[in-house]
Amino acid sequence: MASICFYFQVHQPFRLRHYTVFEKSPHYYDDYKNATICRKVANKCYLPANRLMLDIIKRYGGKFKISYSVTGVVLEQFAQYCPEVMSTFDALAQTGCVEFVGETYYHSLAFLYSREEFIEQVEMHSQLVKKLFGQTPKVFRNTELIYNNDLAATIEGLNRFDAIITEGADHILGYRSPNFVYRPQGCQRLKLLMKNYRLSDDIAFRFSNRGWSEWPLTTEKFTKWVNAVNGCGYNINLFMDYETFGEHQWEDTGIFEFMKHLPEAVLKHPDNNFMTPSEVANAYDAADTVDVPHMISWADTERDLSAWLGNAMQSNALHEVYRLESKVKAAKDQQLLSDWRKMLTSDHFYYMCTKYFNDGDVHKYFNPYDSPYDSYINFMNVLNNLDSRCTPKKQVLQSVN
Amino acid sequence: MKVFMLGWEFPPFISGGLGTACYGLTKAMDQLGIEVVFVLPKAITSQFATHVKLVAPSAGMISAASQQVAAAKIGYFQSSEFKKVSFRTIDSLLEPYSENKQYKKNFDEILKQKRLLHKRLGSNGSKNGNSAKLFDFSDGGTINYAGDMYSEVHRYAAIAAHLALNDDFDVIHAHDWMTYPAGIAVAAITGKPLIVQVHSTEFDRSGENVNQMIYDIERKGMHAADKIIAVSHLTRNIIISRYGVPGDKVEVVYNGVERNGSRAALPEVGIENDEKLVLFLGRITMQKGPEYFLMAAKKVLQEVDRVKFVMAGSGDMMQRIIEMAASMGIGQKVLFTGFLRGQDVEKVFRMADLYVMPSVSEPFGIAPLEALNNDVPVIISKQSGVAEVLTHVLKVDFWDTTEMANKIVAVLKYPPLHMTLKEHGNFEVRKLQWSDSAQRCARIYGEVAYK
Numbered sequence: 001m002a003s004i005c006f007y008f009q010v011h012q013p014f015r016l017r018h019y020t021v022f023e024k025s026p027h028y029y030d031d032y033k034n035a036t037i038c039r040k041v042a043n044k045c046y047l048p049a050n051r052l053m054l055d056i057i058k059r060y061g062g063k064f065k066i067s068y069s070v071t072g073v074v075l076e077q078f079a080q081y082c083p084e085v086m087s088t089f090d091a092l093a094q095t096g097c098v099e100f101v102g103e104t105y106y107h108s109l110a111f112l113y114s115r116e117e118f119i120e121q122v123e124m125h126s127q128l129v130k131k132l133f134g135q136t137p138k139v140f141r142n143t144e145l146i147y148n149n150d151l152a153a154t155i156e157g158l159n160r161f162d163a164i165i166t167e168g169a170d171h172i173l174g175y176r177s178p179n180f181v182y183r184p185q186g187c188q189r190l191k192l193l194m195k196n197y198r199l200s201d202d203i204a205f206r207f208s209n210r211g212w213s214e215w216p217l218t219t220e221k222f223t224k225w226v227n228a229v230n231g232c233g234y235n236i237n238l239f240m241d242y243e244t245f246g247e248h249q250w251e252d253t254g255i256f257e258f259m260k261h262l263p264e265a266v267l268k269h270p271d272n273n274f275m276t277p278s279e280v281a282n283a284y285d286a287a288d289t290v291d292v293p294h295m296i297s298w299a300d301t302e303r304d305l306s307a308w309l310g311n312a313m314q315s316n317a318l319h320e321v322y323r324l325e326s327k328v329k330a331a332k333d334q335q336l337l338s339d340w341r342k343m344l345t346s347d348h349f350y351y352m353c354t355k356y357f358n359d360g361d362v363h364k365y366f367n368p369y370d371s372p373y374d375s376y377i378n379f380m381n382v383l384n385n386l387d388s389r390c391t392p393k394k395q396v397l398q399s400v401n
Numbered sequence: 402m403k404v405f406m407l408g409w410e411f412p413p414f415i416s417g418g419l420g421t422a423c424y425g426l427t428k429a430m431d432q433l434g435i436e437v438v439f440v441l442p443k444a445i446t447s448q449f450a451t452h453v454k455l456v457a458p459s460a461g462m463i464s465a466a467s468q469q470v471a472a473a474k475i476g477y478f479q480s481s482e483f484k485k486v487s488f489r490t491i492d493s494l495l496e497p498y499s500e501n502k503q504y505k506k507n508f509d510e511i512l513k514q515k516r517l518l519h520k521r522l523g524s525n526g527s528k529n530g531n532s533a534k535l536f537d538f539s540d541g542g543t544i545n546y547a548g549d550m551y552s553e554v555h556r557y558a559a560i561a562a563h564l565a566l567n568d569d570f571d572v573i574h575a576h577d578w579m580t581y582p583a584g585i586a587v588a589a590i591t592g593k594p595l596i597v598q599v600h601s602t603e604f605d606r607s608g609e610n611v612n613q614m615i616y617d618i619e620r621k622g623m624h625a626a627d628k629i630i631a632v633s634h635l636t637r638n639i640i641i642s643r644y645g646v647p648g649d650k651v652e653v654v655y656n657g658v659e660r661n662g663s664r665a666a667l668p669e670v671g672i673e674n675d676e677k678l679v680l681f682l683g684r685i686t687m688q689k690g691p692e693y694f695l696m697a698a699k700k701v702l703q704e705v706d707r708v709k710f711v712m713a714g715s716g717d718m719m720q721r722i723i724e725m726a727a728s729m730g731i732g733q734k735v736l737f738t739g740f741l742r743g744q745d746v747e748k749v750f751r752m753a754d755l756y757v758m759p760s761v762s763e764p765f766g767i768a769p770l771e772a773l774n775n776d777v778p779v780i781i782s783k784q785s786g787v788a789e790v791l792t793h794v795l796k797v798d799f800w801d802t803t804e805m806a807n808k809i810v811a812v813l814k815y816p817p818l819h820m821t822l823k824e825h826g827n828f829e830v831r832k833l834q835w836s837d838s839a840q841r842c843a844r845i846y847g848e849v850a851y852k
Binding site: 020021 | 700703704792793795796806808810814815816817820821
């Protein structure tokens with residue numbers, strides 16, 4: 001048996017506008033850029049990809065299944081800038097073949113800094129998904145697949161999730177294959193789904209790479225690799241950014257056509273099928289216990305936290321923003337709380353990464369700033385203003401002066 | 402490979418980037434085993450004359466030269482620092498970056514001194530013949546220097562051309578416009594290929610108010626050259642667009658920086674320890690954007706109090722800038738050190754928390770590399786060639802003084818930013834080495850010499 005389990009990540013941060021130390025305005029976002037990017041990616045990816053998935057689901061009845069993790073911040077932006085995307089996700093939700101995975105509403109690193117805030121954000125996200133798509137998430141994925149034993153235990157403790165998702169990192173799995181269901185170390189009930197990063201990245205990163213020895217990737221070739229798993233694994237977890245379709249891999253690379261024809265090729269083999277993460281967790285027993293004492297993630301080749309916590313600026317910005325938590329919450333100001341939470345989105349810290357900065361790689365491609373230094377300065381200036389809003393009395397005094 | 406190099410200034414008398422570049426490049430060439438005849442202008446009457454050990458040229462050399470050359474004082478010397486480089490100094494009033502006005506001032510000063518001396522010696526009469534010999538005015542009391550800078554450039558060219566006849570070399574390498582006529586003359590007389598290196602153009606120095614005579618000399622040099630070396634793509638673009646040179650003739654060779662080993666002891670200055678220091682270092686002239694530095698300083702002081710702004714350098718705008726600081730009401734926060742050289746430059750870098758280069762137009766900009774070398778974070782204008790090679794620095798448009806102030810405040814306020822810039826910047830600058838620049842030049846020499 002080889003069950004293909006697709007999970008697509010859908011996320012866009014609220015990008016900050018250029019904010020100097022001299023500014024006093026409490027509006028922090030680059031509305032124009034956020035709207036433009038949201039609409040651009042909607043037209044290139046979200047809309048055509050959603051339509052394609054709907055078509056495939058209709059064509060194969062209940063046989064083609066997928067899952068999404070859609071962050072709260074991107075859903076807010078869809079509602080604001082391109083509501084038509086919402087209706088296509090809604091249509092997908094109603095097919096019964098689409099599962100929505102839970103995560104932190106703000107795509108944050110809260111688990112590393114505040115358990116209280118982390119749990120609140122998981123709760124917020126679950127409620128939003130329930131409200132919009134009529135289902136309560138049963139599977140959890142943390143921001144950027146950041147994971148360790150502790151996270152698994154916390155998620156099991158919430159008594160709401162059946163499984164958790166993470167990267168099938170080589171240094172964790174060793175000789176073991178990601179194509180089985182596992183049990184996190186220290187958990188009794190929760191199951192662990194690990195990303196098959198080779199097959200996932202064949203689609204997400206290498207699909208259009210002409211220097212790759214396997215280029216061009218055809219559905220036949222890919223299915224051959226899928227079929228090879230039969231007999232030495234049950235599930236193939238293909239986890240990737242949804243923007244793979246049309247944005248990272250442009251339409252003219254043939255990525256949509258590939259996806260359109262993939263189910264047909266996969267389903268030719270009677271032992272293959274498609275499953276959602278919940279179905280995988282329910283269908284298969286844990287093959288082994290996986291021990292992850294240190295944090296892992298799906299980022300870069302290091303598969304660690306260095307993309308968000310690799311230098312002094314990132315660490316400082318994270319500590320400073322979480323230091324404000326009690327102050328912000330004590331202020332009992334909904335707008336302030338929402339602004340603070342938008343600052344927790346992991347992308348802000350990713351922009352400050354100096355790793356590979358010289359090489360002009362993927363980190364740069366998604367970075368709205370010219371340099372990691374500019375992003376740190378901007379973040380800290382905004383944070384400074386946010387801090388000043390936590391003590392409203394002082395603000396009144398200032399305006400009198 | 403042997404190079405006839407028409408260069409500028411050598412330590413310890415370096416007044417700016419041009420001298421630093423000539424020195425760094427030549428030193429690296431020496432280490433690569435490239436032979437260099439280094440010719441530079443030097444006013445014998447200047448205060449530095451005592452530091453140069455002049456060797457009398459051999460009789461044969463004199464006889465080969467014309468009357469004019471014989472009249473000119475040429476110094477031949479070697480330096481223990483170099484194995485393959487020999488020096489020729491031509492007595493001349495030419496100085497890098499000087500303007501005709503300044504040249505005339507220097508010229509008049511020398512004239513005055515000579516007359517004074519003549520008077521004094523005259524009163525001693527013929528009784529003391531020996532002392533009269535000491536101040537040799539056998540040229541009849543007239544001086545050799547031309548009365549204006551442009552004529553002096555051509556006089557220098559004529560002497561250099563005759564000087565070149567005594568040397569055997571493969572290529573000529575001339576640095577910046579004042580040596581281009583010399584380069585052209587040497588090429589004409591020897592038939593050797595000419596390379597001109599552009600460290601700055603008239604557009605960088607004067608904006609749109611170009612001096613036509615200088616522009617013409619630059620243009621002529623560029624068109625006469627077999628290859629042009631630009632210090633950045635920024636400069637290469639100016640050469641192509643403003644001087645009508647075909648792009649395939651212009652190569653980019655970035656400058657480097659020397660790693661300095663010994664660290665000077667921290668000096669005592671009237672700046673309190675908990676006070677931050679923001680540094681401007683360069684000529685105080687239009688090109689370097691000193692007024693933008695002041696405007697940014699004014700804005701920084703709205704946010705940060707315990708900070709001083711140091712302007713190290715001198716130049717034609719110095720007076721205006723001092724007055725501007727005063728009229729802005731920040732006079733007590735802005736310190737002027739005057740022109741610094743050698744160890745003093747290093748000392749002021751050691752004291753600084755941040756170096757700002759707000760240049761309006763900077764073909765390259767070696768000073769930011771030196772700042773990073775001294776563990777000082779750097780803000781540079783986007784209108785600089787060095788912005789092409791540095792990533793771990795902050796970059797601003799020179800005119801955007803609010804953003805400049807924003808970034809200055811951030812560096813002063815957030816230690817992690819200061820630290821990250823310093824560490825990554827210092828690491829990055831190690832990759833910019835003169836040996837790479839010298840190697841690229843050597844490749845270009847090879848292309849033109851054996852064409």
